[in-house]
Amino acid sequence: MQKIDWSILRRSVNGDLTEKEKQEVEAWRNESGENERYYQKMKNFFTQEKSKEVDVRKNLKKFEQRTYGKQRKVFIGLCKYVAVFICLVGTIVLWQKFDTVQPEVNSLALAPGKDQAVLYTGSGKAIVLESRLRTNIVISDSLFVEQDSNVLNYEGIEAKGKMVDEFHLMRVPRGGEFSMKLSDGTMVHLNAETDLRYPVRFSGEERRVVLSGEAFFDVAKSGTPFIVELNGFEVKVLGTRFNINAYEGESRFETTLERGSVEINVKGKTLLLEPGEQAVLTNTGELSKQKVDVSLYTAWKDGYFVFEDERLEDVMNTVARWYDVNLFYQNPGVKEIRINGNISRYKDFSVLLEKIEKLDIVHFDIKGNNITVIDK
Template sequence: MQKIDWHILRKSITGGMTDEEKSELQGWLEESGENRRYYRKMQGFFTRAGHGGEVDVLKNFREFERKTFGKRRRLVVGILKYAAVFVVLVGSVVLWRGMNFDSQKTNMQQFAFAPGVEKAILYTGTGEQIVLESQVRRNIVVADSFQVRQDSNVLNYAAMKIEGKLIDVTHMIRVPRGGEFSMKLSDATMVYLNAETDLSYPVQFYGEERRVKLTGEAYFDVTKSDKPFVVEVNGFEVKVLGTRFNIHAYQEETRFETTLEQGRVQVQTKDHTLLLEPGEQAVLTEEGELSKQKVDVRRYTAWKDGQFVFDDERLEDVMNRVARWYDIKVFYRNPEVKDIRINGNISRYKDFSVLLEKIEKLEIVYFDIKGNVITVIGK
């Protein structure tokens, strides 16, 4: 990661940046995906810390650095444990977790598959459509002259000054293919939205519960309250009081997943109810079958921290996940290659051709690329 003056980062949080500093920050962000991921995580940390009162930016920044790079060192140790392992199983392919992504360029790298960016569209109660892009700080007028704050890649409803009035208005945020965005609901719950995701929610929570509707994938860090927080998805509901969990529920897929990182959640369908403990995942199939299992949570939540983690996954499932992020279309000339198994990690901010190149080197499939359409062909 390239260095940047800490005072510029501080001003990007507290305000008061000059045009020259804005230009320097934008240039730094455009230098690498790692810079953008670091900055996004920093913004999320300070947003969760709240906006009320005086903020000790230096103290909070040091805490963010400790948590961020502390985790990074532990991750390196975890990778080194497997550095000597390369396994090929019958009917499967395993990619080494420590892939060298800086290897020499090959013909594959003539194709550009840029990663997604922070973008979304906000649909207000009046039907207005507002384009949301990163690096923008502004107040957006919503209902009855009330304003919601956009702090770069976070849409912050908790910063509204309502003063005892009730706003009975529903908004929807839509993240397209090739996008991601974050938001802070009026109760200070943080929501991280993956590509091709819709979330409908009230501008202000009121009544007996806090209810939102989701299609796609989102990670929720729910603020504790005596009012249940309910995520409504086609076919099931997830109910909590305060917890951290991920929901993967794309309509075109055959199963929906709820993965719990912290706290407890209740997953409920018309006929069944399951209680999840940390490290457990509820799976609902299109046939209506509901079950739970123990999982490695990071595999399902790493996307919000800028990583793809594949653990014995079918090639088709891998390609489906990355296709939304890189906004590409995938077809298969040989259907049997869909069941090749893939293990490995890759940054969401790498050019997609890097992953394709690594898969091609295994000499099991190759890729025919025309524009943003990729055809997978068995060898």
């Protein structure tokens, strides 16, 4: 990551920059996906601290330690306040202050997901990936792929003379997440229960990958189109940042655009997206777009669950993938309860369940990894 005066970044949170500084920050953010991700994490952190007197050096040190010092605690403790709202006819609100000390783990504790994936090579070889210090992953006698923490990096393979024309499959299981940099420099953040099939080295007139699940793409600019192929449609871009949620079995697929432009192609239909818009494809084939708050759909990659008027069933399906649990409903009617709020993805699952239970609407019966939602 390229260096920049952190005090400028800190002041940018409050918009207290000169025009020259604004240009410097913008140029730095555009240099790489890593810079942009760092900026968003810093922005999230200091935004939540701005109601206090800020000791800049102290808070920067605390931010750096949380962001890079402990891999699995990136955002634990960043949110001291979590609001869980449940709407059922009227609106019921729970505002709970969390202690900075982590909750005591009990026999019903369900740990959050972690960095894990399985890489399948063109020969069918399966390589288990976990977060680790920088190392080389041996693909074959003539091919090594660099891994740094939770990022598998294919960039520069051609420059190193590794001329391998084959496809790999990155599979992130339930309870996992992982990131990768494709050979063209495109960053991809993969959510739980997600598959991405891609060439070791892009060539030809397009850069094409195949996705099932959820991923955030920060596509490297190029004159060659970048195409994400999904079940039933394609997303085509040149250089942009967007999120795709396309889990099999769900009632709708969503493509949410943060920056740049996107073209959606579905069976002869074409839909163009501008920043702040979302394309929705239903399982009946209906294609539409709408204005949205993009942060609601990209917060997962920064360590948060954020829900706005979501059905309880949709909320539970989302978190179940991350915590790798099985869901059952004693009364299907509770699936329509509406949920609003946010919570860290790195909290123990029991924390979220306890907050919902305090609203006295549903109860959760936990037996191992099986959770039954019971109507009260």
